[in-house]
Amino acid sequence: MPNAILDPTGGSKEAPASAALAPRRGGLAGATVGLLVNTKQNADIFLQEVGRLLVDGYGAASVLARTKVAFAQPAPDALLKELTTECDVVITGIGDCGSCSASAVADGVALEGRGIPAAVICSDAFRGSADAIARLHGAPGYRYATTPHPVAVLTPGQVRERAQAVLPDVVALITAPGGPA
Amino acid sequence: MTGSGELDPDLAQRAIEYCYQQGWSDGLPLVPVSQPLLEEFLAQTARDPNEVIGSLEAVGRDCTVRLAALNAALAGCRPEYFPVVLAAFEAVMAERAARGGGWQSTSGPAPLIVVNGPVRGELGFNAGGGAFGPGFRANATVARSVGLIVRNVFGVVPQVLEQATQGVLGRWSICLAENEEESPWEPLSAGAGLPEGASAVSATLTRTCEFVDNRHSQDAEQVLWDFADTISRTGALIFKDTSCGVVFCPEHAQLLAAAGFTKAAAADWLIEHCGRSGADLHRAGKDGLSENNVRFAAGPPRDGEAFSRILPSRQHVPIVVAGARNAAISMVVRVFGLWSGTPVAVETRPAARGVTAGLAAGGGDGRR
Numbered sequence: 001m002p003n004a005i006l007d008p009t010g011g012s013k014e015a016p017a018s019a020a021l022a023p024r025r026g027g028l029a030g031a032t033v034g035l036l037v038n039t040k041q042n043a044d045i046f047l048q049e050v051g052r053l054l055v056d057g058y059g060a061a062s063v064l065a066r067t068k069v070a071f072a073q074p075a076p077d078a079l080l081k082e083l084t085t086e087c088d089v090v091i092t093g094i095g096d097c098g099s100c101s102a103s104a105v106a107d108g109v110a111l112e113g114r115g116i117p118a119a120v121i122c123s124d125a126f127r128g129s130a131d132a133i134a135r136l137h138g139a140p141g142y143r144y145a146t147t148p149h150p151v152a153v154l155t156p157g158q159v160r161e162r163a164q165a166v167l168p169d170v171v172a173l174i175t176a177p178g179g180p181a
Numbered sequence: 182m183t184g185s186g187e188l189d190p191d192l193a194q195r196a197i198e199y200c201y202q203q204g205w206s207d208g209l210p211l212v213p214v215s216q217p218l219l220e221e222f223l224a225q226t227a228r229d230p231n232e233v234i235g236s237l238e239a240v241g242r243d244c245t246v247r248l249a250a251l252n253a254a255l256a257g258c259r260p261e262y263f264p265v266v267l268a269a270f271e272a273v274m275a276e277r278a279a280r281g282g283g284w285q286s287t288s289g290p291a292p293l294i295v296v297n298g299p300v301r302g303e304l305g306f307n308a309g310g311g312a313f314g315p316g317f318r319a320n321a322t323v324a325r326s327v328g329l330i331v332r333n334v335f336g337v338v339p340q341v342l343e344q345a346t347q348g349v350l351g352r353w354s355i356c357l358a359e360n361e362e363e364s365p366w367e368p369l370s371a372g373a374g375l376p377e378g379a380s381a382v383s384a385t386l387t388r389t390c391e392f393v394d395n396r397h398s399q400d401a402e403q404v405l406w407d408f409a410d411t412i413s414r415t416g417a418l419i420f421k422d423t424s425c426g427v428v429f430c431p432e433h434a435q436l437l438a439a440a441g442f443t444k445a446a447a448a449d450w451l452i453e454h455c456g457r458s459g460a461d462l463h464r465a466g467k468d469g470l471s472e473n474n475v476r477f478a479a480g481p482p483r484d485g486e487a488f489s490r491i492l493p494s495r496q497h498v499p500i501v502v503a504g505a506r507n508a509a510i511s512m513v514v515r516v517f518g519l520w521s522g523t524p525v526a527v528e529t530r531p532a533a534r535g536v537t538a539g540l541a542a543g544g545g546d547g548r549r
Contacts, residue, residue, distance in 0.1 A: 003215035003216055003217065004215065004216070005196060005199060005200065005213045005214065005215065006214045006215065006216065006219060006251055007203070008205055008214065008248065008251045008252045008255050008329065008333040008334070009205070009248075009333045009334065009336070010242075010244075010245070010248050010333075010334055013240070013242065013336040039473060041471070041475060041477070070281060071282075072239060072281045072282025072285070073238060073239055073281065073282070074238070074239065097282075097285075097286065097287055097344070098282065098285035098286050098287050098342070098343065098344030098345075099239060099281070099282025099283075099285040099286060100282070101344070102239060102240075102285060102342060103239055103282075106239070126344060128340055128341050128344070129285065129341065129342055129344050132341045132342050133239075133240070133342065136240060136241070136336075
């Protein structure tokens, strides 16, 4: 028998498909909406506008905004803990680069695992990265909302239009059992 | 010496094709690795094969000594290069940019690896002509090893977790040996407290390298102004500050040294003179600064003539000397993030040393 050719990868990188979504609450009336802002250009304006629209149009009670300083990394445990303690649902983004699209989805999966419905918003240019990290975290097919690329160059007015446009998908993600239709 | 008549190209080709089919390749053929070859690599280090030598938190993956050895063999390294691969990987993973999303970045940065000390000659690293490659097995395969570890061990694959928009020419192939013999200055590894005569590897990530061809002036300041123009181009400015190294050819380095410039003085000159006016920055839509020091198009210029410097400290201007002494052509190197400048000592197992000693490094005569 010849020698075997050795595998340089160290084995499978994907967790078994085990991650569960948090139970949905059916509506947003009285809910505290967490915003996990990843500091990418325009992310703050985008998420603040989504939060405002959820309060004005969907009966959410209030908004709690927090910033993730290291946008390339999954959110620190303490930050996730604060959001899950203080909020009923969390919106996170904008996944607008290679590493931050992946880490935003990782945060979404982590929040779901802690029982909090999450809506991740990514630029539509980063679906490949977002889907791959979901598989890595045992959540193949994890659903997130997308907004057309680019985001960083938009004016504040254009960003708010984008927030308005993605709102139905965001609402569906955090309220409907199966996510957006 | 085994004649080529005893080797079986058909079997070799099948093994190479198998490696392609597994998705392990960066596009070029790989060396299929067997257990005996892996053992040869692991015998070059005293470290435990199961020791974790680098992690990518974002994907939850660790690289062990064993997996690094496997990928170094896959990349075409000789076993005796393995201690240099270990040092190079440790050096690059010590950089915040590499741990913090660099491998996944749209900018697709390339590792820039610099080898100092006697290991250059012992293993045949080229420090002379064609220092950026290709053509030299040690330089090419050590750099490629890092790329294969990122691909295979961390699972960062192009168009999936790796999101490079266009990528960078030379990604996974830039491993310079410093031309210490023809440099007028202390080597990059100096000042880090390493023992005299130690070999070391330093590494960072680079977004690109740009040549400066100045065979036109013997005036040190004129030559430095030529560098300042390339360093100061607006296309490379994203944040308030930037980091930009220079790999000087021996001729430029010697010209500057003859005019009294130490390495630190050359860096200080560039810190003082590199930058752009407010009007230039406005013209390119990069005149505004956000709270995070990200540039943006701020609108009508307010102080059009004000000059913004872009290199805040000597750490932002690393300087290396490499290449042949046959022309005054140097390379500006765009650092991705900030280079910590920390060299990692090359640790060879004593019994494994010295087999290939005697090869010359530097002087434009990089042999192997």
